[in-house]
Amino acid sequence: MTTIQSPIAIDLDASTEVSWFTSTYLIAITSITPISGRLSTIFTPRIYLLVSVVIQASGLWLTSQAQSLTGFLAGRVVSGIGSAAITPVAFILVTELVSQRRRGLYFGIINTGYTTGVSCGAIIAGALEPRIGWRTVFWAQAPVALAAGVGAFFAIPQSKVTGNNSETDSEHKESLRDKLAQIDYFGVITLITSVVLLLYSLSAPKIQVTPVILSLASLTLFILVERHWAVNPIIPTAVLSSRGNMLTSFATLGVMTARWSLLFYTPTYVLTLRHWPQESAGLTLIPTNLGFGLGGLLIGWLHIRRTGSFYQAVLVCFGLFVLSMFTVSWISTPTSNIYLYLGIIFVNGFIAGALLNYSLAHVLHLTRPSTHVIVIPLNAMFRSLSGSFGASVGGGLFLRTLQHALKQEFQDRGITGKSQLIRQLLGRPGLVQKLDGVDKEVALLGYERALRLVYLAGGILTVCVLVLQAGTGWTAPGPEKDEGRSNGAQGRQVSAGEDTLSPVLSREG
Structure with a gap:
């Protein structure tokens, strides 16, 4: 979106609202992600995925046809x-269909595909927009998405029978009304409301307190609903009360917030301190995203070839990630070797990719297999939240540090009347290249100080969440009790006491 947002803002007369182009999309993804696991168990992954792709394609078409900011954001x-x-569904399918020996490899492949899509999407969109226009960039993705969704629908097995979980033909014939009746609507509403309010506050130019308070109230209500009233909770109590799962989720949120701060400000570094042209600044993300994909892929292929604890490996990755963030902070200067800088951010990406793969494999070890269909989307939600936290918390720290540094440097030199220049520098990093003399010297010092502090803070944050990750432990839960199930549709619903969810591939009617 960042590579094509300027022409969109001009067409829709929305120059001051460009931040919402991305924020609305992220808010929608993050709010729906945690319920995707439950919807997969109700409708099966192949149906849920196909319907989701149709919705995605519809959104792309609506976006391309928008004549106003409201229509664009709705799309x-x-x-x-x-x-x-x-x-989330891709990860769930891996746990259901792939052998334990190859599971880590496929987790890495998914992460690699995700990262490749993010990297290539920005580059391709930026290259095509001047030739075909931003509207075509959006609607042209719709048929591609539909083709992929239809292909996945026919590729995913219609049913899977494993051991004692086999079902009779009559059990498969479950009406749409029965399936819809299994959805915990109040839980869905309270959870989505909590996430949307939190992300809305974080995405606003200034963090707003009221939405955060309302978000916490909605979250509290959600937990009460799931614990005491929901027959088929969206996130069962076994998942919410799992120490390993929740600590892993918050640790993932912290480390990926630090990671996103690097992704957000690496282009700013080369644009301001290294005087790279605007069109080339985004290319600096290629090494770190390449490292991210390779890290997850190689670790999955070479090491995660079994189930069990990866406690030590996760902690080692956290420690190495801390060192890489501190190193990036240290070398973010105008005179450091640019190839060393690109190499370090490649290593940072490699470690992050390996860390996420190890972390997912370890949290699956720490939780019951029957809850994995919920654990995976919940972990993905916290990973999605990190983008908003990185933008809001990291962005706030960066702008406050930059503003203070610019004011202090001008004041130390006895120069006044620079308020307008400071405001411009806060929102236009490319302006640094057009300055000269003392103004440029001060701008360079201000950006250097702000960038180094953001990366340093990311390293410190990772140290804090490393403690959380260390608290997850390495012991798997005990064997599940077989409570038995009643006949009929209700028998296939989740047991409120044991939160039995799997298999997800054997309930299509």
Whole structure:
């Protein structure tokens, strides 16, 4: 979106609202992601994925036809709702269909595909927009998405029978009304409301307190509903009360927030301190995204070839990630070797990719197999939240540090009347290249100080969440009790006491 947002803003007369182009999409994805696991168990992954792709394609078409900011943002929301299913369902399918020996490899492949799509999408969209226009860039994705969704629908097995979980033909014939009746609507509403309010506050130019308070109230209500009233909770109590799962989720949120701060400000570094042209600044993300994909892929192929604990490997990756963030902070200067810089951010990406793969494999070890269909989307939700946290918290720290540094440097030199220049530098990093003399010297010092502090803070944050990750432990839960199930549709619903969810591929009617 960042590579094509300028022409969109001009066409829709929305120059001051460009931040919402991405924020609305991220809010939609993050709010729907945690319920994708439950919807997969109700409708089966192949149906849920196909419907989601149709929604995504519809959102892309609506976006391309928008004549106003409201219409454009509505299209982005619809696209986000459809996109929310893809990555969690892919991970769920890996746990259901792939042998334990090859599971880590496929986790890495999914992460690699995700990262490649993000990297290539920005480059391709930026290259095509001047030739075909931003509207075509959006609607042209719709048929591609539909083709992929239809292909996945026919590729995913219609049913899977494993051991004692086999079902009779009559059990498969479950009406749409029966399936819809299994959805915990109040839980869905309270959870989505909580996530949307939190992300809305974080995405606003200034963090708003009221939505955060309302978000916490909605979250509290959601937990009460899931614990005491929901027959088929969206996130069962076994998942919410799992120490390993929740600590892993918050640790993932912290480390990926630090990671996103690097992704957001690496182009700013080369644009301001290294004087790279605007069109080339985004290319600096290629090494770190390449490292991210390779890290997850190689670790999955070479090491995660079994189930069990990866406690030590996860902690080692956290420690190495801390060192890489501190190193990036240290070398973010105008005179450091640019090839060393690109090499370090490649290593940072490699470690992050390996860390996420190890972390997912370890949290699956720490939780019951019957809850994995919920654990995976919940983990994905916290990963999605990190983008908003990185933008809001990291962005706030960066802008405050930059503003203070610019004011202080001008004041130390006895120069006044620079308020307008400071305001411009806060929003236009490319302006640094057009300055000269003392103004340029001060701008360079301000950006250097702000960039180094953001990366340093990312390293410190990772140290804090490393403690959380260390608290997850390495012991798997005990064997599940077989409570038995009643006959009929209710018998296939989740047991409120044991939160039995799997298999997800054997309930299509």
